[in-house]
Amino acid sequence: MPDKGLGQLSDGLLFTAVVVYALAMLGYAGEQASRKARRAVTAVRAESRVLLGAGGPPVSAPAVPVVTERPSRAGRIALVLTLGGWLVHATSLVLRGFAAGRVPWGNMFEFSSAVALVAVTAFLLLVGRGAVERSLGAFVMLPVVLYLGLASSVLYTEAGPLVPALNSYWIKIHVAAAVVASGSFLLSGVIALLYLLRSRYDAGVEARKSPRFPVSLGAQLPSAPVLDRVSYSVIAFAFPVWTFAIIAGAIWAEAAWGRYWGWDPKETWSFITWVLYAGYLHARATAGWKGRKAAWVAVAAAVALVIDYYVVNIFVVGLHSYA
Amino acid sequence: MTELDEATRLTTQPAPVQQPRRGDPFGPLRLGWRQLTSMRTALLLLFLLALASVPGGFLPQTSLNPIRVDQYIREHRTLGPLLDRLQLFDVFSSTWFSAIYLLLFISLVGCLVPRTRLHLKALLTKPPKVPRSLAKLPVSERWESDADVDTALAQARSALRGWRVVRRGDELSAEKGYLRETGNLVFHLSLVLLLVGIAIGAFRGFKGTVLVVEGRGFSNTIASYDDVHPGRRFSPASLVPFSVDLKDFRATYGDDGKALTFNADVSWSKLGGTPKGYDVRVNHPLAVDGAKLYLIGHGYAPHILVKDADGTVLDDAPVPCLPQDPQFLSTCVIKQPSTKGKQVGFRGVFTPTTVTDEGGRVGSAYPGPKNPALTLTAFVGNLGIDSGIPQSVYTLETKSMTPVDNGQARALLPGQSWKLPTGVTLTYVDTREWATFQVTQDPGKLLALIASVGMVAGLMLSLFVRRRRLWVRAGGGPGEPTTVQVGGLARTDPDRFASEFAAITARMRE
Numbered sequence: 001m002p003d004k005g006l007g008q009l010s011d012g013l014l015f016t017a018v019v020v021y022a023l024a025m026l027g028y029a030g031e032q033a034s035r036k037a038r039r040a041v042t043a044v045r046a047e048s049r050v051l052l053g054a055g056g057p058p059v060s061a062p063a064v065p066v067v068t069e070r071p072s073r074a075g076r077i078a079l080v081l082t083l084g085g086w087l088v089h090a091t092s093l094v095l096r097g098f099a100a101g102r103v104p105w106g107n108m109f110e111f112s113s114a115v116a117l118v119a120v121t122a123f124l125l126l127v128g129r130g131a132v133e134r135s136l137g138a139f140v141m142l143p144v145v146l147y148l149g150l151a152s153s154v155l156y157t158e159a160g161p162l163v164p165a166l167n168s169y170w171i172k173i174h175v176a177a178a179v180v181a182s183g184s185f186l187l188s189g190v191i192a193l194l195y196l197l198r199s200r201y202d203a204g205v206e207a208r209k210s211p212r213f214p215v216s217l218g219a220q221l222p223s224a225p226v227l228d229r230v231s232y233s234v235i236a237f238a239f240p241v242w243t244f245a246i247i248a249g250a251i252w253a254e255a256a257w258g259r260y261w262g263w264d265p266k267e268t269w270s271f272i273t274w275v276l277y278a279g280y281l282h283a284r285a286t287a288g289w290k291g292r293k294a295a296w297v298a299v300a301a302a303v304a305l306v307i308d309y310y311v312v313n314i315f316v317v318g319l320h321s322y323a
Numbered sequence: 324m325t326e327l328d329e330a331t332r333l334t335t336q337p338a339p340v341q342q343p344r345r346g347d348p349f350g351p352l353r354l355g356w357r358q359l360t361s362m363r364t365a366l367l368l369l370f371l372l373a374l375a376s377v378p379g380g381f382l383p384q385t386s387l388n389p390i391r392v393d394q395y396i397r398e399h400r401t402l403g404p405l406l407d408r409l410q411l412f413d414v415f416s417s418t419w420f421s422a423i424y425l426l427l428f429i430s431l432v433g434c435l436v437p438r439t440r441l442h443l444k445a446l447l448t449k450p451p452k453v454p455r456s457l458a459k460l461p462v463s464e465r466w467e468s469d470a471d472v473d474t475a476l477a478q479a480r481s482a483l484r485g486w487r488v489v490r491r492g493d494e495l496s497a498e499k500g501y502l503r504e505t506g507n508l509v510f511h512l513s514l515v516l517l518l519v520g521i522a523i524g525a526f527r528g529f530k531g532t533v534l535v536v537e538g539r540g541f542s543n544t545i546a547s548y549d550d551v552h553p554g555r556r557f558s559p560a561s562l563v564p565f566s567v568d569l570k571d572f573r574a575t576y577g578d579d580g581k582a583l584t585f586n587a588d589v590s591w592s593k594l595g596g597t598p599k600g601y602d603v604r605v606n607h608p609l610a611v612d613g614a615k616l617y618l619i620g621h622g623y624a625p626h627i628l629v630k631d632a633d634g635t636v637l638d639d640a641p642v643p644c645l646p647q648d649p650q651f652l653s654t655c656v657i658k659q660p661s662t663k664g665k666q667v668g669f670r671g672v673f674t675p676t677t678v679t680d681e682g683g684r685v686g687s688a689y690p691g692p693k694n695p696a697l698t699l700t701a702f703v704g705n706l707g708i709d710s711g712i713p714q715s716v717y718t719l720e721t722k723s724m725t726p727v728d729n730g731q732a733r734a735l736l737p738g739q740s741w742k743l744p745t746g747v748t749l750t751y752v753d754t755r756e757w758a759t760f761q762v763t764q765d766p767g768k769l770l771a772l773i774a775s776v777g778m779v780a781g782l783m784l785s786l787f788v789r790r791r792r793l794w795v796r797a798g799g800g801p802g803e804p805t806t807v808q809v810g811g812l813a814r815t816d817p818d819r820f821a822s823e824f825a826a827i828t829a830r831m832r833e
């Protein structure tokens with residue numbers, strides 16, 4: 001039977017995690033701001049040197065304070081906060097499982113929390129492996145905080161037992177794989193959007209236009225090839241996992257409903273998502289489709305994924321008894 | 324293709340389509356086929372497939388819920404029939420959807436055959452010759468060594484453990500990661516097998532549903548089923564011969580009325596075999612050879628006893644009632660054509676946990692049988708059964724009947740009876756439960772499963788194995804130091820290859 005106290009503790013921890021993530025986001029943003037200031041200083045210095053060299057009037061010291069070159073403390077604090085938030089978040093999910101006496105991904109609220117946890121995990125792993133700069137965290141934590149906030153206010157469900165159809169060990173396998181793939185896909189979707197932003201920014205700079213907000217944010221981002229590669233590698237990891245999740249789901253459906261595939265709305269949307277990601281991987285190998293076009297496909301696939309979970313669960317009638 | 328292109332091709336993917344030679348009589352045909360099997364067409368068809376599935380994810384579909392489709396068409400007077408004409412309520416069996424996936428699979432097979440041949444050739448032949456200019460490769464390095472050419476090459480070779488290496492003259496060609504392409508081909512081939520598996524199931528498979536009351540049974544023959552969906556090439560002879568008796572059905576519910584568990588305790592046997600017990604549950608079907616039996620629904624069947632005016636027993640059987648709401652308020656019909664006087668018929672409302680509102684209307688407050696009652700409205704007259712028009716057992720035709728007690732309903736508790744003015748007596752004896760079972764046979768299922776495993780395995784190889792090539796050229800005249808040039812490239816992940824390359828060349832120089 002559900003344990004109320006544990007459930008409440010879990011909810012409290014999730015709330016704490018969201019707050020910590022939000023603080024981390026501010027930290028990353030602070031790091032970026034200080035880098036921007038540093039860049040401005042360098043630019044002024046370069047300018048004065050040019051002027052001096054050209055024999056112009058002597059220039060006084062730059063008016064902007066000089067920023068030290070050591071790594072930003074704000075960024076380091078932000079990373080520590082992200083790690084701490086991750087721990088609290090993970091604990092919240094585990095407690096939720098104990099509170100309900102089952103795996104903690106039995107309804108949409110828990111599912112969303114788990115998906116966000118995977119996205120943060122993937123981001124931390126990428127930073128740990130040196131694949132991306134940690135300051136990217138400003139752009140990653142923002143959607144995570146919004147997503148978790150939305151999930152816990154709109155989709156909140158108290159810890160409780162499962163309906164009989166969900167009570168199978170295939171749910172553990174199927175949903176766990178779906179959670180891991182979805183968290184990674186959503187992260188890659190965010191990175192693909194950032195890639196699009198950055199390449200718009202680069203194109204603007206090339207055309208000697210000064211980009212306006214939000215394209216101007218591109219200056220804060222890793223280079224376009226890095227973003228492209230990272231979003232690809234995350235999708236390349238998640239795609240087989242998603243494929244496996246669909247197959248596990250089919251095996252489960254065969255045991256529960258007597259057919260492995262029936263074009264139930266949920267199945268249809270996971271299929272659409274799968275085909276779009278297959279399209280993305282194909283696009284990257286097709287002449288004329290690399291780069292921005294492929295990134296748009298990745299974004300479309302992520303949108304299909306969101307439709308699969310939220311629009312279908314809430315608005316379309318099907319067999320999948322979540323919500 | 325230039326020599327450098329040839330040496331640096333690490334995939335079997337089809338080249339972009341080029342114009343065929345002039346004067347080729349099959350030119351247009353060849354061009355069309357190349358277009359169809361090109362990467363670009365594959366991509367286009369994939370997008371079309373995704374797009375074509377979208378209406379199936381929003382609109383009600385006949386295969387899932389014909390009632391909702393009818394309702395949709397009724398509610399959308401102009402749009403509904405139009406969508407219907409465009410097969411948008413049957414997306415996944417529509418002509419246009421089929422056209423897209425068939426084209427995609429033709430393209431796939433057309434692309435797979437040459438790719439497989441090319442890859443087999445690559446597996447059987449040695450890594451390609453060293454390109455003239457190693458410096459043009461993504462990573463390259465050159466240095467001078469004190470060792471002679473043979474020693475330098477031997478050392479280079481020993482730094483390439485795990486690679487396939489071939490020496491031609493004073494040059495080495497090395498390659499690694501063939502499994503990437505193998506995996507990719509296995510993945511695409513598995514897609515074809517999956518489609519074959521699905522097709523076998525659709526053509527030769529069978530699905531039937533049957534309602535069984537506790538204490539009764541059925542056998543796996545077409546005639547036993549209330550509803551059958553045979554595939555187009557299904558042969559009744561392939562039905563697995565077995566029979567099943569439902570001994571007991573149990574459902575448990577939480578305090579809030581949500582279902583917790585369903586169990587159907589059955590006894591089954593193959594033709595002439597000894598009966599065995601099995602507990603059929605959701606997620607726990609009974610498998611008999613190639614057939615599977617699933618529990619897909621349940622409800623109540625009040626057991627009634629009907630006696631004629633002279634005391635003859637006319638009926639002594641459970642009557643299945645169909646659930647109408649989550650609390651299992653259920654409805655059924657009782658027809659009694661063989662009375663000596665006028666025929667009688669009843670409309671019944673069964674409520675497992677009976678409550679009555681102020682207006683005297685019965686309802687059910689809980690799905691479990693805490694306080695069961697059977698509320699009946701009786702009619703006498705002519706049931707119209709002999710008119711030749713087939714009737715459903717769940718509807719009562721009251722055109723030529725008159726209601727008893729002015730249509731006033733009467734609630735019976737278990738054990739209670741109602742004696743009609745014609746002398747016929749109905750007794751509600753007790754309550755039984757029924758379960759609906761679905762039996763499916765899908766001979767393509769195993770192939771589909773094998774193909775799925777192939778897909779995942781192939782994908783993992785294709786996405787995680789990195790294919791790369793590396794070449795070494797050593798040279799230098801007698802008395803001169805030996806110059807070693809190394810160059811290489813990888814299909815994916817250039818950063819990782821760059822560091823791997825640096826590590827290898829470091830070992831070569833030691």
Ligand code: HEM
Pocket residue numbers: 277278281282285334335336337360361362363365369427428430431432434435507511514785786
């Ligand atoms: C039935 C639909 C298809 C699906 C779902 C599909 C899916 C995929 C996926 C997921 C990949 C990525 C794996 C990787 O990067 O190694 C891939 C790669 C590939 N596909 Fe397909 N594919 C389909 C049809 C086709 C067709 C018709 C062709 C022939 C033109 C084709 C040719 C290729 C090639 C050559 C690659 C490897 C690209 C590379 O060299 O990296 N595929 N496909």
